[in-house]
Amino acid sequence: MLDILVVGGGYVGLAAAVAVKQSAPHLKIEILEAAPGHVWEKDERASAIIAAATRMLRVLNVWDEIAPEAQPINRMIVTDSRTSDPVRPVFLTFDGAAEEGLPFAHMIPNVAMVRALRGACERLGIPIRHGLSATGFTTTSTSTTVALSDGTTVETRLLVACDGVRSKLRDMAGIKTVTWDYGQSGIVTTVAHARPHDGVAEEHFLPSGPFAILPLTGNRSSLVWTERTADADRLVASDDLVFEAELQRRFGHKLGEISVVGGRKAFPLGLTLSRAFVAPRLALAGDAAHGIHPISGQGLNLGFKDVAALAETIVEADRLGLDIGALNVLERYQSWRRFDTFRMGVTTDVLNRLFSNDVTPIRVARDFGLGLVERMPGLKSYLIGQAAGISGEDRPKLLAGEAI
Template sequence: MDNPARKPIFGGMEHDSDILIVGGGLNGPATALALAHAGLTSTVIDALPAAPRQDQDFDGRSYALALASVRLLRRIGVWDHVADHSHPMLEIKVTDGRAGETPSPFLMHFDHAEIEEGPMGHMVEDRYLRRALMDAMEANPRITVLNGETVVAQDTDGAARVTLASGRVLTGSLLIGCDGRRSGTAERAGIKRTGWDYGQTALVCAIQHEKPHNGVAHQFFLPPGPLAILPLPGNRSSIVWSESAANAAAFQALSDDDYLTVLRPRFGDFLGDISLAGKRFTYPLSLTVADSFIADRLALVGDAAHGMHPIAGQGLNAGLRDIGALAQVLGEARARGEDVASILVLRRYQEWRRFDTASLAMATDLSNRLFSSDNPLLRMARDIGMGAINATPRLRRTFIREAAGLTGDLPALMR
């Protein structure tokens, strides 16, 4: 086995790590752990200090992790530390209607029992997943973490170099941007983006309710945008509620009691009385895809490469697919003695992931446009379509496997 503490040497030059990773949210740490699994060292540069990352208070943020994503987290040593705090998604019910009205009788109902692999996914709170990723990085000798450091300049001529606000210069073979939709890594590399604003904002929070949810996730399509109700441990659910930007701003400005008054007719009473659990957040919704996922000695991962509508809850899952694919491509290149940062190697990653992410982005965009409309003809067409899918076992299983992240060319860490 390689000495994990070695100083990697490329072209006679000693580097701080094989890989420099910009961004310390969720994708950055997961990338570092997946690369460590492939035998590569990395330095993670996080603009936030460590203390906020270690906060254990529940703030209402949660993630829907597809089964394939759970597999990856298990392989990189994270899942066992969050499993006891997660809740499986056993069923998904998709309905269409208006606030305060009975949903359309045409619905889609997906049950995990129709596939052999198990639950379609799990819900995990941000506080547990974030902390498990941090702990796993700290315990891994192949990973160095720099908290409270910001990249102000980068250069990829012959090697990857970044200059930090503190004046420190780091070198590696490859630079990976995990720094979100407004990626400074992509911008400094001259990578442009394609996309548009939806004029919608997601209101995100957690809800305490009287009755058990029984592991059922609900997607309720309303004219202003979808409302997702996702099962958390106990009698709690995570809410992702899309509204027009103007309405969302007005609702977010309300007191908690008035906020709930607006939410209740949209939520319904099937889980009994509801109350807020944790903080409330808003996120403007847009579609943004980088024109290239790679450049000279540089790769983009997650939202830095693609940001999409949360209608299918696939944002983090798509990022984890990027991570699995990139780690596999780099690990295989390393095993063959190739330069892991060569453009030929990086093209393998882009060819693997670009079509899949573009297809997913377009599918979420089309779904949002189709369902965020109160046009009677569109309502009739989509209701009949949902009813037809629900009545066809083969189509239903295809959608279940899609929700579980089991379709397409899966990276080895997700198989």
């Protein structure tokens, strides 16, 4: 019998398995991943990783492998304008340092992050079973038996669902969600530009939604371009000339001539918040527990916060001789994470609704608010600390850079 079966071999599932196994090597852990073994190598996207998550990756002994491909975000600027406006006034700027010598975020290619975490799994002896999915499970007072897509079963003390925003395990457990669709899609692509970005990230609030330019190593940037779903589908399906022309209108000319150097895909945007994060012998983590708008760049970071809290809950319960799959043990993890997740979900929802429109009174009010924050350095420092995950007393140890 396994101690923990993690379903989902993405960043959150891999990190959860590594975090627990590193601190409790006697626990028997396996990862179940429905996708074939090398699919992750084709992921051209990049993710913003906040300072607290960087600390966790250091403790998990994977940061040194990731670091050469990580681009620090040295500064962030926020504008609010229409696409047709000849000038985009900057209403808000953030210095990129969360504290001395620590940028508040890095941009990391997803491939680099998965490669490092998979390597850690191999070193720690955590098997990853590819091409298999969970088709059902039954739970008793002492274990859960999971039915697999190849007709076999596996028994485990704890089942950790990291199987995405459309989590089948969450649905099988009967856990309800709060869900709605924004009618928007996020176009993700990578561009090369003539001039260096100097580590500056830009968030342009346009009437159709935010347009984020996020620096990568070299003269490259990752884009998260929000449009109404019908427009996004049309743009992704258009030829290169049309796509790059529309892109340049939004990107501007500050970094010189640009060219698309990666694929382009559109992902539908919505809000999904699980009403519960746990059930008997089941814990949800990452997108299985919450899916939010990318306006704040916090989606994956919420998942890493889940990892830190869940790993600490499991390891400390095991050290005390408690049953790691018992509901009263898992409820500590839920109480640790549910409020923070709900707060971030509400925040991103309000921000998206506030900035994804062209209503003049609302535009005037929000620009006044941005300008007010710009003139309050104390508030800006607080917001940076919150965004970087380094503020607050009740942080899991991994997010503070400490071993469990």
